[in-house]
Every structure is written in structure tokens, then in C-alpha cells.
Amino acid sequence: MKKQKSLAVKILIFVLLVSLLTNIYNLAFFNLFNRNTNTNLSSKNSHGAIKFAIFYDNNYTAPWISYSEDLALLMRDTIINYSLDCSIYNGGNISDFIIDNPQGILINTMGILPYSLWNGSENSLIESWLDSGGVLFWTGCEEFYWLSYPNGTNVKYGHEGSIKVMDMEYLTVRSNQYVEPTNSGSFYIPEITSHTSDIFSSMESLEDNSIYYEAYCLNGDLADPILMQPKNGNGYLIRVHADWIDTLNAEIINNWIFSIIKNRIINTPIIKTFSSDNQVYLFEPLDINLQLFNYNHSYRYNITIKSNSFEKKEIEGLIEANQTRNLNISISFKEKTGPKSDSILVFVILNDTMNGDILYIYNRNISINIILPFQINLSFTSDDIFPGGVNELILLINNCIDIDIEISVLIFSSNYIYETYDSLIIKPGFNQIELKTNIPWITKTGNVSVKIVIYHNAKTLYTTETPLFIGSINQNPIFILFTILILLLSVVIISIFIIYKLRNKRNKEKISEELINQIIEKKSISISSYCNRNNISFKKINIFIKKLIDNNKKLKYLTKFDEDRIILYTKDEFRKYIKKYILKNDNITFSELKSRTFLEEEELEHLLKELIN
Structure with missing residues (x-):
């Protein structure tokens, strides 16, 4: 009995030991590409260490993808907008980037690489770079299938290309296969949906070769998009959609690639969402909504908002690991700001609480159209306007915001009018204001232009001109009565005389x-x-x-x-x-x-x- 208990204990200890060793192995295997480890990719937690290159050259021919140029330009602008170092390279200088940045990030938007990088040899420049720790995003066609030349010629190399560069056989070609997002795909690429693709990586093949990979969409054993390492290499190939039917577009592929960049590669807090109205009523505060997400340890953040039209705003705070900050920032207008087109600069600086590093992670220049907070309609109460009369003007103002607005109105004409109305209060909603201007007796008959100017704090908000016809003085009832009286008086005087x-x-x-x-x-x-x-x-x-x-x-x-x-x-x-x-x-x-x-x-x-x- 004691021997049986001893054997059972030994078996239990053996099972626990095996389980523990397996968990340690799996943990180490998973952490090979985890952002809390010191692998080549996850160590890029300082923006100054990340260099991005985009390959596009119109001298080369993209075999499957029709929007290479649009994707290259959009990708560059998106990355630069996050204060990251990014440039578009052509076939003549892309090798310089590869040599100077052994752990840089290359985004290939054409589905082919120039002959200077991939020439079909065992030790091509792109293979050496991937093995040393480079990160290659690939879209548009099967990777390494073509040998491409600057005269636009593509020479078929075939499936052997991927085998030679990645040192293994892993590709499967299936036309128009639907794939569904995985958990990691939905996490790192929140906007990804089910779609079709033609080029896939076989998870079974990758696992047989003990390759680390992350499948973002799956159809059974077939994965695309996918992140994977070359066999015996330190770098990463990230294929994002390869479909000869070209069912997606530049904007979708741009968003997917950049989601992987910001959610998977960068190990600092990121701006997950940013929203602001591009049009705002004058006098009404502008609301900016910003969501800050942190994958890593705690950071202090400083958000600064500057503009010629709005008061400067600074927001500071602390964000912990795996925490989301939803920041609703309201900025107010400066005095004497008027309707115009302007811009707002938003930039975010992080301070690493562990080592004190200061990271400048984000800036965005937002175009803002500042419009009048009210709608104006002008009308004259009468078409019969004559010298010596009173010109009545109805000013209908619809105040579109929920605050009172104090305005001044100036009505003038070079011929006859100069009237001012100060401290007029415009309530929310519709307001009707009656303005009267006296027309001098000496005004000439004919067409004149009447200018109406609306001010707030000595700042011109609205100006308009409207034509007005000044009739004959004979239309003035007072003048007619006066003339009759003069005639009657003359008759009386003459009669008396x-x-x-x-x-x-x-x-x-x-x-x-x-x-x-x-x-x-x-x-x-x-x-x-x-x-x-x-x-x-x-x-x-x-x-x-x-x-x-x-x-x-x-x-x-x-x-x-x-x-x-x-x-x-x-x-x-x-x-x-x-x-x-x-x-x-x-x-x-x-x-x-x-x-x-x-x-x-x-x-x-x-x-x-x-x-x-």
C-alpha cells in the first residue's frame, strides 16, 4: 500500500513537473514576440528607434494591386501624422534604407521588390535583412514570387521564392477563400472584417517548422493576414491581404497595416481614437475627444492644444498599463476672434515613469472652419424710400447657440446714411430687430448701396451690402404738404398785396x-x-x-x-x-x-x- 502511494506521489510529481515545464516553454514561446519582452520588435518602445520605409516606384509594375501609389501616399501621411519617421523610397535607394536600418520597418505596397533587394539568390539583401531583425509588411501579391526590374519587367520566380527567403515551405494558394478575424486579429486590428484572399500561410507548416506566428484571420488552417518569423531568423514578415481580384482598397489596407503598427509594434501609449468637429460656431466651445490607450507600464502624458483662434489648453495625467483614458477636452475662443478658416495643433508628449524618457508620440493639425453662430435675413419695410423719409430695416437673426450674443450694428451709405445701434442682445432662437435710419432732405434720387456691418467686441462678424432706390422728394408726404402750404400762403400773400x-x-x-x-x-x-x-x-x-x-x-x-x-x-x-x-x-x-x-x-x-x- 505504501509502495502504491509512493508511486502515485511520484507520478503526480512527474505530471506537475511536466506541466510546469510545458507552461514555462509555452510562456517563453509566447513571449518571444510579446511587447513586454526584449525581442527585436517589442524593444521598439521609443519613437526615435523606429524607422519606417515605404517602397513604391512607378517604374516598376505591380502585378496584382492597382492602388499601390495611393496606398504608399496614404500610408506615409498616416505614419507621419503620428510623429513617426517615414519616407517613400524607390528602387534606386531602398537598399540604402535596408543597409542603414537592420531593424527598420519596410512597407511594400506593390507586391514585388526591386532586383537590388530580391534577386533570387540564397543570400539576397532582403533575406539577410529579415534574418537580422527587419520587419517587412507585404501586400498585393504572393511574396517573393517575382524578380522585378526598373524597366517594368517582372520575371516569374514562382513559389520557390518564399521558400528560399523564409527557409521553409509554408504557402498555400487558394482563390477567393473567405477568412474570419481571430481574437488577436480583432484586438490588434479592430476594424478588420471577414474578406476573401488568395495567398495563405499554413499554420500546420509553421508549427511543423517551430515558427512563431500570429494569425489575424483564418479559414481552417489558412491564415491571412498573418505575422510570422523566418526560420532561424530574428525578423518578421507581416502579410496583409494578397488577392489578385483586388477586392479591397487603399484606405482599408492602410488602416489594417497601421493598426498592426500602433497596436502591435509600438510599445508606448497610443491615441486609439481622435474626434473633433471640423466646423464650429463662433463663441461656442470646441470639444475634442481623445482616447489614450497604454499597453505597457505607466506613463505621464501631457496634451497641448494651440490655435490662433482658441485659448491654449494643457492637460496632464498618468496612464497605467492596459488602461484607457477617454479625454474630453473643451477649448474656448479668444477675444475678438471672428469667422474664418483656422487650424488647431494637438500634440502629445509622454514621460516614461521607469526611466524618465520623454517621447513625443503624436501631433495633428486640424483644419477648423469657424462660422457665424447666427443666420441673418435683411428686408426693408417699404419700397417707397425718399429724401426726408425714414428707412425701416427688419433684421431677422436666428441665434443657433444656447447663449446670448451682444452685437452692434452699423448701417451706412456714402450718400446719406450713418446710423449705429449698440448693445443689441441676441437671444437663442429667432430675433427680430427693427432698425430705422433717417434719410436727409438733400439726398439725391437714384440707386445707392447700403452697407450693414455687425460687430462684437469691435470685431467685424458680418458684412453685407444691399441696393436701395431713393425716390423723388415729390413722393414725401411732408414735402407735398409743405408745398401745398407754401402755395396757399403765397396765394394769401398775393391776395393781401x-x-x-x-x-x-x-x-x-x-x-x-x-x-x-x-x-x-x-x-x-x-x-x-x-x-x-x-x-x-x-x-x-x-x-x-x-x-x-x-x-x-x-x-x-x-x-x-x-x-x-x-x-x-x-x-x-x-x-x-x-x-x-x-x-x-x-x-x-x-x-x-x-x-x-x-x-x-x-x-x-x-x-x-x-x-x-
Whole structure:
């Protein structure tokens, strides 16, 4: 019984020991390509150590793939966008990259390699490079099937090419076979789906040759895409789709290859997702969503966002191994920012908490279109606009954001208008604002251009011009009423003037008749008394009497006896008066004599000559 127990214990210990050794072997085998080990690929945890080359040369012919150039350009831009060192090489200089970077990463987008790398020999440059630790991404055709020359010629080498480079037979060719993503395929290439392929690696063959591999899609024993090592080599061949029907496109292959790069090769935290609106309303914060994932030990991260239009933003934090950080970053506009096209620079710096290394892992320049937060519609309330009138403008504004906006409005024209409206508050939703501008009376009739400018914090947000027709001043009701009043007033004034003139004329005629009758009847009259009685000035009466004499010959010899009294003489009496007056005054002058009478000078001279004779 004791022997049986001892034997059972020994068997149990043996089983446990075998199990332990098997687990250790499997763990070591799995960790050969695990990112926590020090193998050639997993040691690339510093971006400065990773060198990427893309092979594309339009002098060569890609046998199966039609989008080689598009894939090369897209692949380069994608890798560079993650601050990685990447260039496109042609057939003339790709060997320089291979020689200078024994553990670099080469992405072949053509399904063939130039003769300088693969010439069919046992020790070709590409085989030596793969054995030394290089990483080769292959897409588009069966690997190493052709020998290719810069004149575009491809010479068939056949399936022996892959056997010679990888030192084993592993390929299977099956047309249009569907493959399904594996667990590792879904993990490292989240966007991969089932698809067809023609070139496969046999997992049974790889396992028979004790080759480390990772199958990302499978159909039974057939794998593609797949990551595998050459037999007895330190490098890796990663085939990503080889299908002569060309069912996929450059964008899909680019995404699959880069997912493997960022999720499988780079051993630092990566940006798994990045999203931001490319169009944003002015005054509304811009939200940037960024997902940071870390495969390895802890890192400190610093995210900086810069822009001419937005305030600078810096985010710092710690991310542990196998942790995901979903960062929602909101940035606000700077003052006096207006609608325009701008860009935002986002870059991420990591600090390795174990060795203090600083890694610059990511930058992206995002184009942003900053648009007005409101929609504007302008309309005039009337088509009849004229000098002296009021121009009413309806401003309909739809505020598209959930905050109040304070604006100022300037309305002007070189001809006539200059009106400002300050501190107008635009509420969320629709706003109707009535603006009035006075049109000066001196404005000319015709077409004018009215400019409307909307400001915020002295920054122009919106400018528009609209045509306006200024009608005739005759359209202005005020002008029409004023004109009518002027005409009526003129009629009244003219009527009053005519009545005054008529009445004055009648009064003069009446006065004239009365004065003549008095003079004829009384032969003598006091001027002062007559002026006082009839409210006539002394100066005017002399003029008035002169006119009476001109119109009435009976008063021809009317004489001023003195300053106040006038006497009516007959012609003989007048002669006697003049003669007597002359004899009485020895030194009398002609002008003095003339002042005593109402006769004309010629008549007085004639009368004096008669007296002398």
C-alpha cells in the first residue's frame, strides 16, 4: 500500500513537473514576440528607434494591386501624422534604407521588390535583412514570387521564392477563400472584417517548422493576414491581404497595416481614437475627444492644444498599463476672434515613469472652419424710400447657440446714411430687430448701396451690402404738404398785396380828388394840417402834389407860399407873384426860385424870359 502511494506521489510529481515545464516553454514561446519582452520588435518602445520605409516606384509594375501609389501616399501621411519617421523610397535607394536600418520597418505596397533587394539568390539583401531583425509588411501579391526590374519587367520566380527567403515551405494558394478575424486579429486590428484572399500561410507548416506566428484571420488552417518569423531568423514578415481580384482598397489596407503598427509594434501609449468637429460656431466651445490607450507600464502624458483662434489648453495625467483614458477636452475662443478658416495643433508628449524618457508620440493639425453662430435675413419695410423719409430695416437673426450674443450694428451709405445701434442682445432662437435710419432732405434720387456691418467686441462678424432706390422728394408726404402750404400762403400773400394795392390806389384817388377840390375851392391850403388830417408824411405830400400837378393842368401854377402853405394862382397871378418875389429879394437864385414852385425848369425859365421881355 505504501509502495502504491509512493508511486502515485511520484507520478503526480512527474505530471506537475511536466506541466510546469510545458507552461514555462509555452510562456517563453509566447513571449518571444510579446511587447513586454526584449525581442527585436517589442524593444521598439521609443519613437526615435523606429524607422519606417515605404517602397513604391512607378517604374516598376505591380502585378496584382492597382492602388499601390495611393496606398504608399496614404500610408506615409498616416505614419507621419503620428510623429513617426517615414519616407517613400524607390528602387534606386531602398537598399540604402535596408543597409542603414537592420531593424527598420519596410512597407511594400506593390507586391514585388526591386532586383537590388530580391534577386533570387540564397543570400539576397532582403533575406539577410529579415534574418537580422527587419520587419517587412507585404501586400498585393504572393511574396517573393517575382524578380522585378526598373524597366517594368517582372520575371516569374514562382513559389520557390518564399521558400528560399523564409527557409521553409509554408504557402498555400487558394482563390477567393473567405477568412474570419481571430481574437488577436480583432484586438490588434479592430476594424478588420471577414474578406476573401488568395495567398495563405499554413499554420500546420509553421508549427511543423517551430515558427512563431500570429494569425489575424483564418479559414481552417489558412491564415491571412498573418505575422510570422523566418526560420532561424530574428525578423518578421507581416502579410496583409494578397488577392489578385483586388477586392479591397487603399484606405482599408492602410488602416489594417497601421493598426498592426500602433497596436502591435509600438510599445508606448497610443491615441486609439481622435474626434473633433471640423466646423464650429463662433463663441461656442470646441470639444475634442481623445482616447489614450497604454499597453505597457505607466506613463505621464501631457496634451497641448494651440490655435490662433482658441485659448491654449494643457492637460496632464498618468496612464497605467492596459488602461484607457477617454479625454474630453473643451477649448474656448479668444477675444475678438471672428469667422474664418483656422487650424488647431494637438500634440502629445509622454514621460516614461521607469526611466524618465520623454517621447513625443503624436501631433495633428486640424483644419477648423469657424462660422457665424447666427443666420441673418435683411428686408426693408417699404419700397417707397425718399429724401426726408425714414428707412425701416427688419433684421431677422436666428441665434443657433444656447447663449446670448451682444452685437452692434452699423448701417451706412456714402450718400446719406450713418446710423449705429449698440448693445443689441441676441437671444437663442429667432430675433427680430427693427432698425430705422433717417434719410436727409438733400439726398439725391437714384440707386445707392447700403452697407450693414455687425460687430462684437469691435470685431467685424458680418458684412453685407444691399441696393436701395431713393425716390423723388415729390413722393414725401411732408414735402407735398409743405408745398401745398407754401402755395396757399403765397396765394394769401398775393391776395393781401393786391387788396392793399387796390385799397391804396382808391385811397390815393380819393385823397387826390379831395385835395384838388380843396385847393381849387380855397385857393390856399396848409400842408401840415392836411398831412395830419389824412395821416400822410410831409415828405410824401410834396411828391404826391407833384403827381397831382402832372395829371391836372389846373394845378400847374400851384406855388409854395412858405414852408407850410401852398397857394393856387392863375397864370397872371403867378407871374405877378414871381415878379414881386424877385423884386423883394435881390440875391435870389434860380434854384431857390424853383423851390417855390412846382414848375419844371424849362417852364420856369420860359416864364422868367417873358417877364424880362
